[in-house]
Amino acid sequence: MNQPEPIELRIRARSGWLWLDWRGLVAYRDLIVLLVRRDFVSKYKQTILGPAWAVVTPIVTAVVFGFVFGRVLRVPTDGVPPSLFYLCGLLGWNYFNQTLTGTSNTLRGNYAIFxxxxxxxxxxPLATALSNLAAVGVQLLTLGLVYAAALVSTPALAARPTWWVLALPLLFLHLAILALGGGLLLSAVTAKYRDFQHVAPFLLNLLMYVTPVIYPMSQIPEKWRWLAAINPVAPVIEAFRAVLLGTASFDPAYYALSLAVSAAVLLVGVGYYQRLARDFVDYA
Amino acid sequence: MSRPIIEVSGLSKRYALGEIGFSSFREETQRWINRWRGRESESDKAAATEREFWALRDVSFSINPGEVIGIIGRNGAGKSTLLKILSRITEPTSGEAVLRGRVASLLEVGTGFHPELSGQENIFLNGAILGMKRPEIAAKFDEIVAFAEIEKFIDTPVKRYSSGMYVKLAFAVAAHLEPEILIIDEVLAVGDAQFQRKCIGRMQTIANSEGRTVLFVSHAMTTIRRLCQRCIVLEGGRLRGVYPSEEAIEHYNRDVGATELDVETDALPRAWGSTGEEARLIRIQAGDGRGLFFGEPLSLTFTVRVRSPIDAGMIGIAFNTVEGSRVMTLDSDASGKTLRLAPGLHTVTLSLPSLPLSPGRYYCHAAIGQGQHMCDVIDNFALWEIHAGGRNDWESDRAFGGCRLRASVTHQVIAL
Known part of the structure; x- marks a missing residue:
């Protein structure tokens, strides 16, 4: 048997905010994997469609959006077929939404274990962020199929993916950072003040409307565009379209700002979460 | 001997009663604003200290590698808080604990079990939650399954398990942890009697032959006596001392000095998740207050406050020896007659012509229930002393066994 390294664990009241147990996280990587598996299995076990649900919801949403916003309200989609436009926007948005919602209940939802x-x-929360990627994979596949179908019916389709597609994982990482930061912050605040449990769903609902999911950024008057772009999700969703459809305007300055904001949110979120997690079982 | 494997110095934990958890955002903001304006009222401050509660105060001790240590003390002595701090579930307010080795704590069996997952998947998940690495679990897998006696159901989702199977599997995973330091709360009492014996046997193996350091909290003095060499005795959040087990148990028994025979039970903590909402035991009196004597008539009077009507109720009381064995149970419905209690205050009296318990001290537990549903359960509401019977009590002098009943005797001569 291999000799385990001598461990010395000191337990005392800490006061710092940014103490992170990296070694602990690495030591528990098996648990992360198993939790991801558990989430996946328990989500789809005993459902008839199984993982196909990850396809059904965005497609139905895209169809409804296409009808309401495309046909009734006539919101333009930058010359991209509406179904592709919405699916592409939803790909990023859904991941963000699910990860933020999922992690915003981490402390209270796991009280029994914690x-x-x-x-x-x-x-x-890391496991939540990772297990939501499973649905992303399925949705990417759907997007590919819809794109192929669009290409067959309109061979002169202007929307073409760029080589930047290879950077897609980085975009998801960006969303994960932002969603984790926001989710952990909400989770900590909710654990302390119950009032905030109503905030997360409400906030996300509003956020979707100020994010270019159902309309292109180009529809916002030039004068107000900066206002839309300081919403850190917006440049990422735009980037998804820029990368996958090669159409949307992509502004590196706004993207860099979003990256900085996301990193800050993650830092504050993780810090506050860790701080609260240290003794939240005492008063939850 | 090498350095102590656990060193605890000046460990304290303060709770702010009801302050944080239930405060809403508005109240907290109000307090901030007051403080910011420099107008923190005296009453605010006084209220804050009044609501302070030290669950642990300045506790220090050290434990050598390979020792099996019991932690004993009455309810509220700080045992659970100490375990929670050492298991890193919560942080101390001040002081320090140094643990030199891999720690695993078992404050519950089956933490994180997921009903949809199969037995096999849950073994891996639960093992990982308890801190085992995948290869470790894989290596122990067959042993765990065999220990739990569930070979046939290993691929079945655990939601289809009987509660007995579930608990056995959960214990089996926990029992195969291999940390240097193992922290255990009274989780041993799982499964049927036979499985419990197996659990205790397993604990003994872990504790003795494998040279592991074990911290063990229990109310069951029999188990403490069997497993532990030394015990930490806690009292009211403070350390009373660390003594060899026998001595510690004596201290403990003396600490939990016999209670009066008239007990107000309204404010005591409730057990088994009962709330006492529908019906609540608020007072329990034994006899006429003169004392309890072996062989003499016993009458127990329960005062009950009923909120919602109970049509087939029962009131029960149980007596445990200080070692934790239940030796007598009296249920009001044992003779087939249930109680019908309308909302209001009631007293119910249970009587015996002759108290059969051997002289000694007994922990008493009481409950009100309706069928399978327990409305109110109070564990350890009293430690009552039963004295040797007056007059010429030669019976209890024999002093064997927990109970001494008077059987009716028939004698027939077959041949002379």
């Missing part, structure tokens, strides 16, 4: 066992408290 009050009985210690493991690095970031394990569960």
């Amino acid at each position: 009050s009985k066992v210690y493991f690095p408290r970031l394990v569960t």
Whole structure:
């Protein structure tokens, strides 16, 4: 048997905010994998469609959006077929939405476990962020099929993916950072003040309307565009379209700003979450 | 001997009663604003200290590698808080604990079990939650399954398990942890009697032959006596001392000095998740207050406050020895007659012509229930002393067994 390294664990009241147990997270990587598996299995077990649900919801949403916004309200889609436009926007938005919603309940939702066992408290939200990627994979596949269909019916389709497609994982990473930061912050605040449990769904609802999911950024008057772009989700969603459809305007300055904001949100979120996680079982 | 494997110094934990959890954002903001304006009222401050509660105060001790240590103390002595701090579930307010080795704590069995997953998947998940690495679990897998006696159901989702199977599987995973330091709360009492024996046997193996350090909290003095060499005795959040087990148990028994025979039970903590909402035991009296004597008539009077009507109720009381074995249970419905209680205040009296318990001290537990549903359960509401019977009580002098009943005797001569 291999000799385990001598471990010395000191337990005392800490006061810092940014203490992160990296070694602990690495040691518990198996748990992260198993939690991802658990999320996936328990989500789709005993459903008839199984993982196909990850396809059904965005497609139905895209169809409804296409009808309401495309046909009735006639919101233009930058010359892209509406179905592609919405699916592409939803791809990023859904991931962001699900990850933020999922992690915003981390502390209260895991009280039963957190009050009985210690493991690095970031394990569960990381697992949530990772397991939501499974749905993303399925949705990407759908998007590919819809794109192929669009290409067959309109061979002169202007929307073409760029080589930047290869950077797609980085875009998801960006969304994950932002969603984790926001989710953890909400989770910590909610654990302390119940009032905030109503905030997350409401906030996300509003956020979707100020994010160019159902309309292109180009529809916003030039004068107000900066206002829309300081919403850190907006440049990322635009980037998804720029990369996948090669149409949307992509402004590196706004994107860089979004990246900075996301990093800050993550820092504050993780810090506050870790701080609260240290003794939240005492008063939850 | 090498350095102590656990060193605890000046460990304290303060709770602010009801302050944070239930405060809404508005109240907290109001307090901030007051403080910011420099107008923190005296009453605010006084209220804050009044609501302070030290669950642990300045506790220090050290434990050598390979020791099996019991932690004993009455309810509210700080045992659970100490375990929670050492398991890193919550942080101390001040002081420090140094643990030199891999720690695993078992404050519950089956933490994180997911009903949809199969037994096999849950073994891996639960093992990982408890801190085992995948290869470790894989190596122990067959042993765990065999220990839990569930070979046939290993691919079945655990939601289809009986509660017995579930608990066995959960314990089996926990029992195969291999940390240097193992922290255990009273989780041993799982499964049927036979499985419990197996659990205790397993604990003994872990504790003795494998040279592991174990911290063990229990109310069951029999188990403490069997497993532990030394015990930490806690009292009111403070350390009373670390003694060899026998001595510690004596201290403990003396600490939990016999209670009066008239007990107000309204404010006591409730057990088994009961709330006492529908019906609540508010007072329990034994006899006429003169004392409890072996062989003499016993009458127990329960005062009950009923909120919602109960049509087939029962009131029960149980007596445990200080070692934790239940030796007598009296249920009001044992003779087939249930109680019908309308909202209001009631007293119910249970009587015995002759108290059969051997002289000694007994922990008493009481409950009100309706069928399978327990409305109110109070564990350890009293430690009552039963004295040897007056007059010529030669019976209890024999002093064997927990209970001494008077059987009716028929004698027939077959041949002379």
